[in-house]
Amino acid sequence: MTLVAGLRAASYGVPFQPVGGVHGSDLARVNEWKTVLDPYGSGKDVYVIPAIAPDVAVIHAAEIDEHGNARVYGSPFWDHPLTRAAKRVLITAEKLVASDRLREQPELTLVPGFMVEAAAVVPHGAWPGSMHPYYGVDYPAVEAYMEDAAGVLEAHLARAPELTRADERSVSATHNPAAHA
Secondary structure (H helix, E strand, O other), rough: HHHHHHHHHHOOOOEEEEEOOOOOOOOHHHOOOOEEOOOOOOEEEEEEEEEOOOOOEEEEEEOOOOOOOOOOOOOOOHHHHHHHHEEEEEEOOOOOEHHHHHOOOOHHHEEHHHOEEEEOOOOEEEOOOOOOEEOOOOOOHHHHHHHOOOOOHHHHHHHHHHHHOOOOOOOOEEEEEOOOO
């Protein structure tokens, strides 16, 4: 919740975002977060998280059209504020779809094309994580990756879809110099 609060602050163009649920945690002390007195008179202190404005955000979407409009099915909890807070947005997506498909339900478009600097179609690009509705989490791959043994990272990378499915993959890129200009 604190990371999202920092991203939201940046996306809203404000220096900080109030957040609840931090009292009693060492995170506030470690991160040197400040409190402000409730200006509406409750007498309570509220932690405020400083704005977080990444230079670049990279998200993996379910679908993207030729104009860079990106759709994420499921929860866009992190993706929405992240793409609004970042100075540049890059998208990878499972599928390239016609713009008409996105126009059928425009409310499902998470990132409008004018915000996207570049995009690539990378099937299974969220692996070993999930991409609803295309595939779920590959738990055996995650468990294997978490092993504390020599060669685990190399073995994981060797199974990566971008290597094992190179013949299936199509890559498409768009460039939008006006994005975040």
